[in-house]
Every structure is written in structure tokens, then in C-alpha cells.
Amino acid sequence: MKHLPKHLRPRWRYLVVGLESWPTADLSRGPFQRAVWYAAQNLLGDPGSADADLTVVRFRFAAGTGAAVVRVRRGEVERARAALACVDAIGDHPGGVRVRGVSGTIRA
Numbered sequence: 001m002k003h004l005p006k007h008l009r010p011r012w013r014y015l016v017v018g019l020e021s022w023p024t025a026d027l028s029r030g031p032f033q034r035a036v037w038y039a040a041q042n043l044l045g046d047p048g049s050a051d052a053d054l055t056v057v058r059f060r061f062a063a064g065t066g067a068a069v070v071r072v073r074r075g076e077v078e079r080a081r082a083a084l085a086c087v088d089a090i091g092d093h094p095g096g097v098r099v100r101g102v103s104g105t106i107r108a
Helices: 029-052 074-085
Strands: 012-021 055-062 065-073 094-102
Touching: 012 074, 029 055, 029 065, 029 074, 029 094, 065 074, 074 094
Parallel strands: none
Antiparallel strands: 012 065, 012 094, 055 065
8 A cells, every 4th residue: 555645644743741640640651542532522522633633652650740742633733732731630540731842743
């Protein structure tokens, strides 16, 4: 199967997200991805969350703090930030989420 030409490929933005929870909380990527999807679906609805296409690319959490990189489509950054602000619990643990930055590449 041939790949799409460059002008037809989706454009992405990457949001660096800071995470905070209790020091005894043991959080992983799966429950955080689920919390992001549910928050986007509740705020934006099914079509809006499909347009934003929020995906956790990288995840790191230890001793109550951590960070994650969330991929979102280029035109949906503001709606994705609003959806991430609605995340108040990750799995069974209460947690805070704060967008620290937006970039066009993961490396930047």
C-alpha cells in the first residue's frame, strides 16, 4: 500500500502536559489516555473528539509529578487544551493537568 503524499498527510501539534497527583499514586499511560478520551468526548462530543484525535505519545510519572506529550490535529489545539483542562482524575486517583507548551514537533 502506498503512503499519502506530503500535502495530504494530517498535520499534528504536540502538547506538553504537566501532571500532578498524590505521591503514592501509581499512574500509567493507559488510564491517562482513557481520561483524555473521556474528557474530550464529554466536552466536544463524538464528532469534535474525533476531529481533535487526542493521543498520548509519551508518558512519564513518578513521585506525584510527571509529564506527557499529547498529539492533536493542527486546527484543534484550543479545543484540545479545553478538553485537557477538564481532566480531574486519572484512573482512581485525583489529578491535575496543565498544558505547559505547544509545538509542531515532539523534539521541540
